[in-house]
Amino acid sequence: MGLTSGSTGLRAIDRGLVIKRQSAGDFVVALAGNPNVGKSTVFNGLTGLNQHTGNWPGKTVTSAQGRCVCGGNTYILVDIPGTYSLMAHSAEEEVARDFICFGGPDAVVVVCDATCLERNLNLVLQTMEITDRVVVCVNLMDEAKKKKIRIDLEGLSDKLGVPVVGTAARKKRSLDRIMQALEGLLSGETKSAPIKIRYTEPIEEAIALLEPLVRERAGGKIKPRWLSLKLLDGDETLLKALRENLGFDISEDGEIQKALERAWQLLTEKGIGREGLRDKIVSCLVLTAEAICLDTVSFEKIGYDATDRKIDRILTSRLTGFPIMLALLALIFWLTITGANYPSQLLSDLFFRLQDKLTEFFIYLNAPDWLHGVLVLGVYRVLAWVVSVMLPPMAIFFPLFTLLEDLGYLPRVAFNLDKYFKKCSACGKQALTMAMGFGCNAAGIVGCRIIDSPRERLIAIITNNFVPCNGRFPTLIAILTMFFVTSTGVRGSVVSTLLLTCLIVLGVIMTFVASKLLSITILKGLPSSFTLELPPYRRPQIGKVIVRSIFDRTLFVLGRAVTVAAPAGLVIWVMANFTVGGDTLLNRFSGFLDPFARLMGLDGVILMAFILGFPANEIVVPIMIMTYMSTGSILELDSLMELKQLFVDNGWTWITAVSTMLFSLMHWPCSTTCLTIKKETQSLKWTLISFAVPTILGIAVCIAFTSIARLFA
Amino acid sequence: MNDTATLKDLKRGQRARVRALSSTGGIRRRLLDIGLIEGTEVECLGKSPAGDPTAYLIRGAVIALRSEDSGQIYICK
Numbered sequence: 001m002g003l004t005s006g007s008t009g010l011r012a013i014d015r016g017l018v019i020k021r022q023s024a025g026d027f028v029v030a031l032a033g034n035p036n037v038g039k040s041t042v043f044n045g046l047t048g049l050n051q052h053t054g055n056w057p058g059k060t061v062t063s064a065q066g067r068c069v070c071g072g073n074t075y076i077l078v079d080i081p082g083t084y085s086l087m088a089h090s091a092e093e094e095v096a097r098d099f100i101c102f103g104g105p106d107a108v109v110v111v112c113d114a115t116c117l118e119r120n121l122n123l124v125l126q127t128m129e130i131t132d133r134v135v136v137c138v139n140l141m142d143e144a145k146k147k148k149i150r151i152d153l154e155g156l157s158d159k160l161g162v163p164v165v166g167t168a169a170r171k172k173r174s175l176d177r178i179m180q181a182l183e184g185l186l187s188g189e190t191k192s193a194p195i196k197i198r199y200t201e202p203i204e205e206a207i208a209l210l211e212p213l214v215r216e217r218a219g220g221k222i223k224p225r226w227l228s229l230k231l232l233d234g235d236e237t238l239l240k241a242l243r244e245n246l247g248f249d250i251s252e253d254g255e256i257q258k259a260l261e262r263a264w265q266l267l268t269e270k271g272i273g274r275e276g277l278r279d280k281i282v283s284c285l286v287l288t289a290e291a292i293c294l295d296t297v298s299f300e301k302i303g304y305d306a307t308d309r310k311i312d313r314i315l316t317s318r319l320t321g322f323p324i325m326l327a328l329l330a331l332i333f334w335l336t337i338t339g340a341n342y343p344s345q346l347l348s349d350l351f352f353r354l355q356d357k358l359t360e361f362f363i364y365l366n367a368p369d370w371l372h373g374v375l376v377l378g379v380y381r382v383l384a385w386v387v388s389v390m391l392p393p394m395a396i397f398f399p400l401f402t403l404l405e406d407l408g409y410l411p412r413v414a415f416n417l418d419k420y421f422k423k424c425s426a427c428g429k430q431a432l433t434m435a436m437g438f439g440c441n442a443a444g445i446v447g448c449r450i451i452d453s454p455r456e457r458l459i460a461i462i463t464n465n466f467v468p469c470n471g472r473f474p475t476l477i478a479i480l481t482m483f484f485v486t487s488t489g490v491r492g493s494v495v496s497t498l499l500l501t502c503l504i505v506l507g508v509i510m511t512f513v514a515s516k517l518l519s520i521t522i523l524k525g526l527p528s529s530f531t532l533e534l535p536p537y538r539r540p541q542i543g544k545v546i547v548r549s550i551f552d553r554t555l556f557v558l559g560r561a562v563t564v565a566a567p568a569g570l571v572i573w574v575m576a577n578f579t580v581g582g583d584t585l586l587n588r589f590s591g592f593l594d595p596f597a598r599l600m601g602l603d604g605v606i607l608m609a610f611i612l613g614f615p616a617n618e619i620v621v622p623i624m625i626m627t628y629m630s631t632g633s634i635l636e637l638d639s640l641m642e643l644k645q646l647f648v649d650n651g652w653t654w655i656t657a658v659s660t661m662l663f664s665l666m667h668w669p670c671s672t673t674c675l676t677i678k679k680e681t682q683s684l685k686w687t688l689i690s691f692a693v694p695t696i697l698g699i700a701v702c703i704a705f706t707s708i709a710r711l712f713a
Numbered sequence: 714m715n716d717t718a719t720l721k722d723l724k725r726g727q728r729a730r731v732r733a734l735s736s737t738g739g740i741r742r743r744l745l746d747i748g749l750i751e752g753t754e755v756e757c758l759g760k761s762p763a764g765d766p767t768a769y770l771i772r773g774a775v776i777a778l779r780s781e782d783s784g785q786i787y788i789c790k
Contacts, residue, residue, distance in 0.1 A: 085746040089739050116773040119748050275737075282745040289748075305770075309758065312768070312775075321762030415777050419763035422779060428766070452739065529740035531747065532777040534768055 019065065019076060019103070026074045027186055030099055032127060033111035034120050035082030036535050038139045041169035042111055043079040046178070050552070051079060052443075054405035057533045062446065063095065070179040073186075078105065081449075084119075086126045087235070087282075090452050094237055100130055101222065102245040107133040107182055114144035114151055114166070115536060117297055121289035122282075124160065128194035129226040134162045135181045142168035143538065148301035155296045161193040170541065196225070199284045202270040203277065206232055206263035213259050217250055218242075231256070232263060233278060308536050315409070321416050328409070329504065332400045334497040337477055340392035341493075347392065348639070351384035370577075377629075378573025379566045382622040386565040390618050391557045393474045399549040401438060406540035410435050414532055424512050425519035425527045427456040430463075434511060437467035441669055442676040444469075449680075453528040458686060459515050461677055465669045465694045466511045468504070471560075471617030472664050476503060478621065479664075482644040483657035507665050510701075514693055522689070564616040572612065572623050576630040586627045600699060601659030601706030603651060610663060615671050620664070655709045659702045666698030718790070720769065720783040723757035729788035730754050736785040748772040749786065 019028055033039045035057030044051055047066025064079045080099050081092035100108055110127050112120035117138065128134050138151060157164035163185060165177035184190035198204065210228035218227060222242075230238050231251060243249045250256060267277060314320055355376060362372040404410065410432055418428030429451050437444035444464045451457040468476060480499050485492045519525060575585040583591075586608065593611075594604030605627045613620035625643070628650045647656075668691045669677065678687045723729055731753045734741055749755070749771055758768040758775060766777040778786075 084743070087742060087746070089742040089746075119772045119774055122746065122748065275741075278742070279745060279750075282742075283750045286745070286748045286750050286753075308775075313759065316759070316761055316768075318760075318762045318764075415761050415766065415768065416763070418761060418777070418779070419765045422765070428777075428779075527779075527781075529736065529743075529779065529782045531740075531743055531782075532766065534775040534777060536775075 019078065021076060022067075022074065026076050027106040027182070028076045028078065028104065029182060030078045030080055030103065030105040030108045031111060032080055032096055032100065032108055032123065033082055033139075034084055034113065034116075034123055036533065037082065037111050037113040037120065038169045039082055039111045040079060042109075042137065042139060042167065042175060042178070043077060045169055045172050045175045046075075047077055054402070054410070055408035055535055055538050057082065057411070057450075057535065063099070068179070070176075071183050073183065075179075075182065078103070083123065085123060085282075086130070087278075091449065094241075097130075097238070098241050100127060102241060105131075105133075107131075107135060107185055109135045109137050109178060109182070111137045111139050114138045114140045115147055115149060117151060118289050118293040121292060122285050125197055125285050125288060128160070128162060129197065129229070130223060132162075132192050132194055132223075133185055134192065134194065135178065135185060136160060136162060136164040137178050138164060138166045139169050141166040141174070142170070143536065147304040148299070149304060150298045150300055152296040152298075156292065159195065159292045159296065161195045163190055163192065197284060197288050200280055202267055202272055203232075203280060203284075206267050209263045209266070210256070210259050213253075213256055214250070217253060217256065218246055221246065229281065231260060232267075233281070234274065305536065311537055312412070312534070315412050316415055325413060325416060326501065326505075328404065330497050330501045332397065332404075333500045333504075334493060335400060336393050336397045337481075337496050337500070338490075338493045339396045340474075340477070343392040343395075344388055345639070347388035348384070351388055355380060355384065373577055374570055374573050378626070379569040381626070382565045382569030382572070382619060383561050385622045385625070386561045386618045387557065389478055389621070390471070390474045390561075391554060393477055394470055394557055395550045395553045397473065398439070398553045399546045401435075402545050402549050403540045403542065405435075406538065406545060408535050408537045411532065411534050415534060418532065420512055421515070422527045424459075424515035425456075425525060426459045426515045427451045427453060427528070427530055428532055429530065430456070430460040430511075430515070433460050433464060434467050434508070437464045437469060438473070439470060441465055441467070441469045441673040445673060445676045445680055452530060453525075455519075455523050455525045456528060458681065459518050459523055461680060461686070462518060462690045462693050463511045463514045465673065465690070466507045466514065466666060468507060468665055469617070469670075471670065475617070475621050475664055476500060476661055478640060478643075479657050479661050482640050482647070483652075483654055503661060503665060510666060510697060514697060518693070560616060560618060565619050565622070568612075568615060568619045569622065569626075572619075572626050576626050584630060586630065590627060599706070600663065600702035601655050601709070602663065602702070603656070605650070606656070606660055606663075610667055613670075614668070617664075617670050653713075655706060655713065658709070659706055662702050662705060663698050666694050666701060668695045716787075718788050720755060720757070720778070720786040720788055721767075721780050723755070723769075723788070725757055725759040728754055728756045729790045732787045732789045734786055736782060740782055744782075744786070747774065747776060755786075755788070 021028065031039050031043055036055065040051045040053040043049065043064065043066065044053065046068045049066040051064050063081065066077050068075045068077055078099065080096045083093045083096045085093060086097040086100065087093065099105065108127055108131055110124045112124065124136055138153060144151060151166065153164050153166050163181040165181050167174040167177060169175065185192060207225060207228045210231060211224050214228045215224035218224070239251055272280065315324055358376050358380065359372065362376065413435065414428045414431035417431045421428045421430050432450065433444045433447045436447045441464050444467070445461050448457050448460040451460055477496065477500060480496045484499055485496050577584060590604035590608040593607045597604050597607035605624055609620045609623035612623050625646065628646055674687055674691060677690045678684065681687060731749055731751055733751065734744060736744060753772065756770040758770055760767045766779045767783060768775050768777045
């Protein structure tokens with residue numbers, strides 16, 4: 001259901017995974033699965049939580065846990081990142097494997113996509129090699145039914161030797177089957193006897209040499225057959241995890257070393273090298289999955305995916321791909337701008353009427369001026385601004401964006417833009433993290449984990465801020481509307497839409513420019529290889545998305561207003577009204593910044609507002625308002641036009657407006673984003689670079705724009 | 714097609730079987746994981762608007778690959 005308040009802002013920061021068992025009898029159940037099989041939807045359905053969901057592979061990059069009570073038992077469900085495999089080629093796979101292996105789950109539910117079962121079975125088979133307590137959940141049965149794909153669940157269960165249930169995660173009741181299967185498995189009622197995957201003769205012989213020894217040394221904790229296979233493989237990351245979890249180094253054991261040598265001698269004689277062994281292991285898994293599916297899955301309609309392919313052809317063709325992308329972006333902006341107008345006005349009327357009442361109340365109480373100033377003109381006004389200006393656009397933009405996300409359009413954007421990312425030596429999946437940035441840059445930065453190459457991930461992290469988030473987006477709309485939209489009605493909203501679209505496109509272009517600059521300077525390197533999955537389109541649950549994300553966004557913005565905007569209002573009012581050495585703190589500060597700010601087409605107050613807005617971008621405009629108002633006469637600011645008058649009285653021209661928008665688009669990330677960057681990169685250096693790159697580019701662009709504009713003006 | 718034909722040479726709508734992978738490292742592992750082993754049938758679904766990457770149908774899933782990577786997957790028709 002798109003980004004949620006649980007996955008944006010401060011809560012986007014991954015705090016690691018510590019299983020919170022409330023009593024010793026609680027069962028820990030891991031939810032594993034390929035990316036984008038509806039794992040998070042299953043998780044949300046079972047736990048009643050609100051993890052970020054959407055139709056693209058890789059949304060879940062951090063593990064989440066939730067509780068589910070069923071039949072008198074308490075289950076702690078752990079949603080681990082989606083992976084194709086447990087062979088640990090990437091950070092997520094390592095996390096998934098280590099949790100299944102050493103996290104001590106009582107059972108593992110492997111969630112599979114019914115429309116693509118064969119590939120999903122690869123992970124099922126690998127999980128079954130590690131543990132017997134597996135429940136296979138064939139999800140998206142409803143989608144499969146629509147595509148006339150028939151799956152024999154009983155036959156599948158017989159062939160795999162573990163319980164198999166079919167679900168449609170959107171139909172909550174079908175999820176009960178998972179819990180029933182888990183209950184049966186954990187109570188011992190259902191016996192699971194996972195099939196053994198037969199490898200080719202030389203590999204089986206090599207395993208046979210090791211298995212008895214391994215059983216002696218580490219049996220009981222880890223399945224000896226699997227461990228033998230991993231020892232043969234010499235998987236470094238696993239050996240390290242083993243050392244930490246077993247408390248000793250099994251590969252150092254003399255007898256095991258000898259057995260390993262003999263096994264490798266045998267394999268080498270048969271012409272199998274290290275790479276070859278890995279290939280053969282995977283091939284056996286794939287072929288086993290293929291054989292199982294041949295008997296249990298039937299496609300009753302040839303061209304079951306014809307509709308998807310037709311849509312793809314329209315959304316990604318040479319002729320229509322880019323125009324549709326721009327049109328969709330513009331459409332979302334238009335709906336946001338037009339739709340936000342009315343509620344914004346309504347809220348602001350309400351807030352200002354309330355402000356008058358509050359003022360009357362303070363006068364009635366004979367309260368001192370400063371108290372009225374701090375609470376009403378400081379705290380209340382900033383709060384009112386943030387809620388009335390920020391809330392409506394976000395409450396409209398979010399559901400719309402979530403609909404696109406749920407539909408499966410975002411991976412197509414990545415597909416369309418990848419060539420340009422490649423030209424910048426970056427990864428196409430950066431388009432996905434960029435899109436997340438619209439919601440919240442901190443969430444976008446955590447999302448960068450879907451990019452495997454460390455160099456390309458850093459590029460994506462450093463450039464994420466060029467996409468305006470939640471807190472900047474409404475500011476841009478407000479300034480646009482004030483200064484560049486002269487007509488009202490449809491024409492006015494079309495003009496603001498076009499201008500906003502241009503601004504966002506500029507942000508995307510700057511992302512490319514910055515990515516390119518980084519990859520020829522401090523992050524030199526060639527573009528790395530990656531696979532981008534284009535998932536089947538899914539019809540979003542429109543009503544549910546709209547209701548849920550409006551609700552979620554409203555709570556989020558209100559929460560931010562109370563925790564960030566209100567205290568900021570207090571501090572800023574104090575700074576704007578208390579004088580030190582004959583002048584207010586704000587005036588001194590803005591006066592100091594003024595000469596430099598003028599170069600950029602701004603003024604000292606604007607630049608100061610951006611600096612003081614570091615905790616949250618929402619408060620940038622309220623700071624400007626308060627500073628301007630403290631020097632002039634108090635106005636009633638109940639419409640954008642009056643606000644414009646205030647700005648114009650303080651020397652704003654169209655150049656100031658454009659420069660402010662440019663700088664809003666390109667400046668340092670907010671405090672939460674910086675914290676997230678620090679957490680994700682584990683490096684102060686990269687955090688500082690992420691701070692500096694958009695700032696320096698922003699200053700340069702503003703200065704260049706202003707110099708040129710002044711020539712013509 | 715000759716011995717050096719790769720996935721890159723497939724046109725939209727054409728199918729072929731994988732003969733060998735010459736990719737190495739992480740991408741080789743990933744390709745194998747998604748089921749791209751010797752003998753797997755692959756269909757080319759079309760290029761992105763900018764001409765690269767290209768989408769392929771691999772074991773029921775649509776996967777986009779850059780030309781550098783698809784050029785290392787040898788096929789026989």
